[in-house]
Amino acid sequence: SAAKLAADTFLAIDSGELASLATPFPSVNTTLGGGFAPGLIIIAARPSVGKTALALTLALHYANDKTVAFLSLEMSASQLAARVIQSVLSLQKPTGPNFYTADHRAKLREAHLSLQSHLKIYDHVTALPDAIQAIRDLRPRIAFVDYLQLLDAGDADENRASQVTKISRSLKLLSSELDIPILPWHK
Numbered sequence: 001s002a003a004k005l006a007a008d009t010f011l012a013i014d015s016g017e018l019a020s021l022a023t024p025f026p027s028v029n030t031t032l033g034g035g036f037a038p039g040l041i042i043i044a045a046r047p048s049v050g051k052t053a054l055a056l057t058l059a060l061h062y063a064n065d066k067t068v069a070f071l072s073l074e075m076s077a078s079q080l081a082a083r084v085i086q087s088v089l090s091l092q093k094p095t096g097p098n099f100y101t102a103d104h105r106a107k108l109r110e111a112h113l114s115l116q117s118h119l120k121i122y123d124h125v126t127a128l129p130d131a132i133q134a135i136r137d138l139r140p141r142i143a144f145v146d147y148l149q150l151l152d153a154g155d156a157d158e159n160r161a162s163q164v165t166k167i168s169r170s171l172k173l174l175s176s177e178l179d180i181p182i183l184p185w186h187k
Helices: 002-015 026-032 051-063 077-089 102-114 128-138 160-178
Strands: 068-072 119-122 142-146 181-186
Touching (some): 051 119, 068 077, 077 102, 119 128, 160 181
Parallel strands (some): 068 142
16 A cells, blocks of 8 residues: 555665665755655756755765766856856855965866766756766766756657656656656756
8 A cells, every 4th residue: 555655665764775865954854854765856946046056066965975967958067167166165256367366276276186076967968868868877876957948858849848748757767767866957
């Protein structure tokens, strides 16, 4: 029965047999029942409220010791890397010449060495089959998709709502197949 499956899942989490990915945010972990479990978790919010920033924070957190796929359809890999560097090094983007101290410049010159992680950024994957194949090939522990509506489902004759449904269903099936959480966001 459904109640038995739910109870068995709770017991598996409690015994450590079923591990979810804890976030760096205790209140989010409480809400999620410990963190992200395998499945499709769509992050939805209005534009410009920080969905990409949240996803990058989570991706960097997991990339310390887990393989992470980050499919960016909105920003290039270098733009995302700039945001990562700013976040990790606590630096602002320069507003003019001689903005940084000598120490900041030295950290920036070495940033690519200190930021080697398990984070794989894909910035030229726009078609749904290519996105699915990239995630399958990498076999990450968690995958992020920035963002859902920019994936091309390949059916130009279908309305966009039907295409988004197809994309969501395909990502849900992939998360089940690989037993990983996949987090796309919706604008």
